Structure formats: C-alpha cells, structure tokens
Amino acid sequence: MTEPTNPEVLRDGLFGGARALVTGAGTGIGRAISLRLCALGMSVTGVARREAPLADTAELAAGLPGGFDFRTCNVRDTDAIEAIVAEAGEGGLDLLVNNAGGQFFAPATGISQKGWNSVIDLNLNAVFAVTKAAYPYLKARKGAVVSISLSGVDRGGMGLAHSIAARAGVLGMTRTLALEWAKDGIRLNCIGPGTVVTSGLADEAARQLLDNLVAATPMGEPTPPEDVAELVAFLASSAGRLMTGQLIQIDGAAHLGAGLHMLSA
Ligand SMILES: CCCCCCCCC/C=C/C(=O)SCCNC(=O)CCNC(=O)[C@H](O)C(C)(C)COP(=O)(O)OP(=O)(O)OC[C@H]1O[C@@H](n2cnc3c(N)ncnc32)[C@H](O)[C@@H]1OP(=O)(O)O
Numbered sequence: 297m298t299e300p301t302n303p304e305v306l307r308d309g310l311f312g313g314a315r316a317l318v319t320g321a322g323t324g325i326g327r328a329i330s331l332r333l334c335a336l337g338m339s340v341t342g343v344a345r346r347e348a349p350l351a352d353t354a355e356l357a358a359g360l361p362g363g364f365d366f367r368t369c370n371v372r373d374t375d376a377i378e379a380i381v382a383e384a385g386e387g388g389l390d391l392l393v394n395n396a397g398g399q400f401f402a403p404a405t406g407i408s409q410k411g412w413n414s415v416i417d418l419n420l421n422a423v424f425a426v427t428k429a430a431y432p433y434l435k436a437r438k439g440a441v442v443s444i445s446l447s448g449v450d451r452g453g454m455g456l457a458h459s460i461a462a463r464a465g466v467l468g469m470t471r472t473l474a475l476e477w478a479k480d481g482i483r484l485n486c487i488g489p490g491t492v493v494t495s496g497l498a499d500e501a502a503r504q505l506l507d508n509l510v511a512a513t514p515m516g517e518p519t520p521p522e523d524v525a526e527l528v529a530f531l532a533s534s535a536g537r538l539m540t541g542q543l544i545q546i547d548g549a550a551h552l553g554a555g556l557h558m559l560s561a
C-alpha cells in the first residue's frame with residue numbers, strides 16, 4: 297500500500313463566515329469533516345450522543361479559523377434534534393452534513409425486526425428528520441446537504457441488508473429533494489466511502505475483516521477520512537454549485553470490483 301498523499305487542495309479562507317451542522321462529529325469521518333471545515337473558515341456545530349468525543353473534537357479545532365461548538369443529542373430523538381437544528385439554523389446554515397450512522401453486520405436471517413428498525417431509524421428516518429428541519433435555514437442561504445452513505449449502496453453488500461436499504465432510501469430522498477429544492481438553490485449529494493479505518497481495530501476478527509475489505513478494493517487501500525472531508529468541502533463550495541442529486545463513491549473502485557462484503561457468501 298502506498299502512503300496516503302495529502303488530500304487538502306482547497307484554499308484557505310474558502311468558507312469564511314459560513315456555518316455548518318455536522319452530525320456524528322465526535323469521532324471518525326465526522327470529526328475529520330468538522331476539522332477540515334473549521335480549517336477552511338467554517339463555523340461548525342457538531343452533534344453526537346457522547347460529550348467527551350465532541351469535546352475532543354473541539355479541542356482539536358481550537359485555533360483553527362472557523363469555530364466548533366457542539367450539542368449532545370441522539371439524532372433518533374426527533375424533537376431533540378429538531379430543536380438543535382433550529383437553534384443552529386437561527387444563526388444561519390450553509391451546510392448540513394448527515395454523517396451520524398452505523399449498523400451491526402449480520403446476515404438478513406440474523407436481523408431481528410427490532411434490529412432492522414433500529415438501523416433504519418438511525419440511517420434513514422433520522423436523516424429525513426434532520427434534513428427537513430434544516431430546510432428553511434438552508435433555503436435562506438442557498439445551502440447544501442451532504443449525506444454520508446456507503447460504497448456499494450446501489451449494488452448490495454452482504455451483512456448490510458438493513459444499512460444498504462436505509463442508505464438507498466437516503467439516496468432516493470437526495471435525488472428527489474434535489475429536484476424539489478432546486479428552485480430554492482439547495483443542493484443535496486451523497487458520498488459513498490469505501491473502507492474507512494476510523495477506530496482502533498480492537499480484535500483479530502476486525503483486523504481480518506479490514507484485510508479482506510482492502511483486498512477487495514481494486515486500488516488496494518482504504519479511504520482516509522481526510523479524503524472524505526475534502527470531498528464534502530468541495531461539494532459545499534461554489535465549485536460544486538451545479539452538482540446535485542449525485543452519489544459520489546470515494547472507494548478506490550470498490551463498487552466496481554467484488555464489492556465490500558461484511559460476510560462471505
Ligand atoms: C472494524 C473493521 C473495519 C471495517 C469497516 C468497514 C465497514 C464498512 C461499512 C460501514 C462502516 C460503518 O458504518 S462504521 C460505524 C460503526 N459504528 C456503529 O455502527 C455504531 C452505531 N451503531 C449502533 O448504534 C447500533 O448498531 C444500532 C443497531 C444502529 C442501534 O442500536 P440501539 O442502540 O438502538 O439498540 P441495540 O439494543 O443496540 O440493538 C437493537 C437491536 O439490534 C440488534 N443487534 C445489535 N447488534 C446486533 C448484531 N451484532 N447482530 C444481530 N443483531 C444485533 C439487537 O439484538 C436488538 O434487537 P433484539 O435482539 O430484537 O432486541
């Protein structure tokens with residue numbers, strides 16, 4: 297695997313005065329997105345359930361040109377997240393990043409109805425609630441929405457029936473709202489990362505899965521969270537002003553190869 301190169305190509309000060317809301321900003325991809333937006337001058341409000349990781353993100357953002365503040369909230373609590381979106385939105389909102397998400401890996405026959413509902417609730421229902429709540433604020437500033445999806449969302453991935461179903465729903469919502477909200481100047485896109493190594497590989501099984509996923513990636517390497525962050529910033533910038541309703545897979549061609557599967561056939 298070659299050393300990752302620095303993906304930071306956008307210019308300093310790009311987003312001076314602009315404001316973003318990033319869900320799942322405490323760790324991983326959401327943290328990388330938040331820090332890059334702050335570095336480019338954006339003022340970011342981060343949301344997640346746990347305070348400590350959010351506080352760590354805030355510490356890492358200290359000294360960057362933009363600012364990072366945060367609210368703790370479960371995005372599945374519709375009333376609570378709507379209140380946070382409204383509070384953030386009153387200060388102006390140029391960008392919403394729907395990043396909070398996740399799932400367990402299981403064959404469909406091992407997914408209980410409650411497990412299915414939990415994953416759909418987090419990865420589809422909550423995304424709709426947050427996006428709809430953000431609409432008036434995004435409209436006022438001709439803002440953008442970027443939703444973090446999965447590589448292979450339109451082809452399937454074993455062990456991910458619930459999550460792929462939810463993300464395919466978000467993609468359909470994105471394309472539909474790209475039409476409905478085009479008149480308002482609001483753009484919506486999805487990014488499908490490949491394998492992103494975001495937390496310690498705690499055990500041998502996780503390491504083995506990661507090795508298998510990288511081996512199934514034609515370009516032979518995982519996707520750094522910083523690469524996802526730069527793409528989010530590009531889509532939010534004026535360079536992306538005519539891009540809407542898209543799924544952009546940043547995955548080393550994983551979606552064109554054997555695909556990313558959490559289980560073997
Ligand atoms: C690392 C390597 C690099 C490799 C990385 C490559 C991966 C690429 C693709 C994606 C990567 C990522 O998303 S990385 C992000 C990973 N982070 C996360 O997923 C964290 C967020 N996940 C969650 O919060 C949970 O998984 C989720 C189910 C969504 C929410 O759960 P809740 O807290 O609401 O409720 P829970 O009590 O946990 O679960 C509700 C039901 O789900 C069932 N359930 C929970 N886990 C289950 C399991 N493993 N198998 C079957 N069923 C399960 C329970 O049994 C319950 O059903 P009953 O038994 O009927 O009661």
Ligand SMILES: NC(=O)C1=CN([C@@H]2O[C@H](COP(=O)(O)OP(=O)(O)OC[C@H]3O[C@@H](n4cnc5c(N)ncnc54)[C@H](OP(=O)(O)O)[C@@H]3O)[C@@H](O)[C@H]2O)C=CC1
Nearest residue numbers: 320322323324325344345346370371396397398491492494
């Ligand atoms: N890692 C990967 O390989 C890939 C990840 N993705 C997707 O990218 C997104 C980010 O993943 P990644 O950074 O790896 O994951 P992490 O688990 O590292 O981060 C997830 C973030 O979302 C927050 N979060 C999770 N559930 C909720 C909730 N119910 N309400 C509010 N916040 C929540 C977490 O904080 P807290 O727990 O404190 O709430 C955390 O800040 C997810 O949608 C994931 O599915 C897509 C492709 C590949």
